[in-house]
């Protein structure tokens with residue numbers, strides 16, 4: 115009888131026997147990469163500081179996993195935050211956190227990289243380091259420890275986590291992470307110490323070495339200056355960026371066996387966004403807008419569906435319908451999708467260019483619910499936030515959808531936006547009511563009712579946006595507004611969803627926080643905080659105690675408007691948009707003046723310098 | 738239409754793939770393989786798939802099987818196995834693919850190779866001396882008390898260094914008949930001071946039909 119290699123150690127077997135869904139911790143999924151570790155030069159542990167199910171839904175990891183593993187002598191593996199039952203078992207049994215492919219502990223790796231997708235995962239990063247037995251603070255680790263690195267959108271204000279990471283990646287990882295691995299490979303061969311390695315890494319575009327910068331504070335707690343403390347280190351780190359057609363999107367995924375949240379094939383059609391919604395951080399930090407060519411999208415998506423066996427493909431980006439050749443993309447995909455039993459979905463359709471033919475092209479196989487992001491309830495407030503959507507456009511989109519047979523619509527709104535009044539809150543209910551009325555004014559299927567869901571999120575001011583200068587609404591205010599909104603809804607066809615705002619408070623503090631918050635995060639973690647994204651584990655009192663213990667006032671960070679000339683904790687991290695642009699946009703917002711989308715007119719944000727030329731060719735009529 | 742049975746091993750980390758997940762995995766991998774498997778008819782066609790006597794999570798096997806159907810005139814088992822193996826999750830090894838001979842309803846019993854720490858010998862001795870060994874079995878219709886001794890009067894084991902081994906044959910009917918999981922015995926032994934289940938390995942080695950032949 116031939117033996118199958120059994121990589122489950124007795125201790126791990128014991129742990130797996132006690133926990134729910136052990137398949138999250140075993141690896142072995144189709145699509146994994148295995149290599150002989152004695153033959154690789156660089157080993158990277160790609161860590162996602164949330165559950166397996168959430169991490170496996172994340173496209174960025176799939177992109178980088180494939181890119182790194184294409185190098186024969188590098189091996190990139192995956193690790194996730196174990197759920198509480200598994201974490202407890204691992205602690206009890208002394209099992210260090212390991213990567214799923216090799217089952218080797220994180221301490222065996224050259225690089226341990228974390229993806230920072232949202233602020234509330236920060237304590238999970240510390241929990242994963244602790245589970246691995248790795249010292250939390252970069253200052254406590256010499257070259258014998260793995261290089262601990264971070265990437266992801268949160269790095270645009272890296273400071274609250276700066277004490278824990280050796281390097282942080284600002285911007286897009288495709289080239290930067292390969293450059294980092296190559297430098298680590300070279301450093302290993304030449305026996306560099308940590309200082310030499312960090313100096314070499316600091317030369318890679320987008321790489322930020324926190325320990326190479328000194329932060330000075332004013333007496334009132336604001337930042338006075340952030341300066342490099344070594345020669346040859348840039349004053350400001352400029353984010354890394356790629357050309358979309360230089361990189362083939364992933365043609366294989368590790369296919370999870372235990373259900374991921376997003377268990378389908380996906381292909382990124384564009385990066386960036388042409389709209390300049392003033393609340394939206396992604397819309398600013400991924401600038402400039404870059405498209406992938408329809409041919410590359412269709413070809414690689416087909417290979418991906420074939421390799422993974424997925425029968426659903428989603429086209430992802432911040433705003434898929436803004437692709438100038440979306441119809442070509444859909445035609446390309448539809449030329450094979452039906453025969454390959456693949457259905458298409460577009461998760462981010464926009465109301466304002468939602469057309470009949472688009473609906474037809476995406477609903478050939480399946481009809482799912484429709485979502486529209488209106489964001490604010492009145493035209494005035496939509497102008498303030500530069501969400502250039504009118505009621506007429508919402509009405510048109512809903513009319514098409516209803517005529518196509520949809521009976522449920524989800525509308526996204528935000529609450530707590532700058533300049534918001536109760537009239538704007540009432541506008542949310544009024545908008546939903548008008549959608550209900552529209553449905554009944556049309557020829558709808560007899561006996562079929564309509565369901566309009568308003569999903570209302572709490573607005574959190576984010577760095578690198580025109581609203582970074584604004585204070586966040588206080589919890590009490592938001593609660594009042596929520597109550598008022600409910601009192602304005604008079605139809606059973608309308609459902610309102612909103613979340614308690616305690617987690618948004620912390621999100622707001624970390625988003626705009628400075629380096630001193632590192633010790634707050636560490637204190638809260640030592641006092642038991644992790645999985646803060648999960649309501650059942652989030653304990654606001656524990657956080658307040660941690661702030662108090664560190665002598666810091668959280669309100670200073672999120673409830674205080676920033677001066678337009680203030681040195682922000684992220685002023686040394688350049689994502690492309692200039693300070694002057696943000697100030698201009700902020701002032702226009704207060705006057706409820708809108709700004710044209712980038713594909714119609716350049717508004718001089720400065721991000722085009724990353725491309726070395728204009729973002730669009732305005733000589734052609736694009737719209 | 739031919740019914741084709743895919744025999745495979747499910748070991749190591751693959752022992753933790755649940756039946757539901759395994760069905761999804763096979764469905765997807767069969768689709769990728771492009772093998773001429775039969776899709777059910779109707780609005781939402783999917784590959785016809787059926788697993789016989791699925792294992793409990795954490796148990797291993799060298800005699801698992803999954804049946805599919807095909808309209809192909811002939812089935813080249815080696816070619817099917819070669820097409821499937823590279824797609825499989827780690828721990829699943831395709832052993833054989835061949836037209837089905839028996840119906841799943843023919844399965845009557847299963848053989849298991851059990852390994853426990855040597856320290857569990859006393860619990861096994863105690864079991865062998867007892868006259869009764871009542872265990873509670875959970876079924877879809879609630880709980881039921883069963884007498885293990887009716888099926889396993891004695892368990893003969895061999896000591897080998899740190900561990901001990903024995904073989905069990907238990908009724909294993911797909912569908913209505915009696916179906917006993919070795920975990921019932923291991924649980925009972927634990928009450929007698931035997932090792933906890935995670936220290937034991939359960940490997941299913943055979944599925945037998947009513948007339949005592951290997952299910953194929």
Ligand code: SF4
Pocket residue numbers: 401402403712713715716717718719720721722723728729730
């Ligand atoms: S440079 Fe102009 S076109 Fe380019 S992203 Fe900025 S505002 Fe838009």
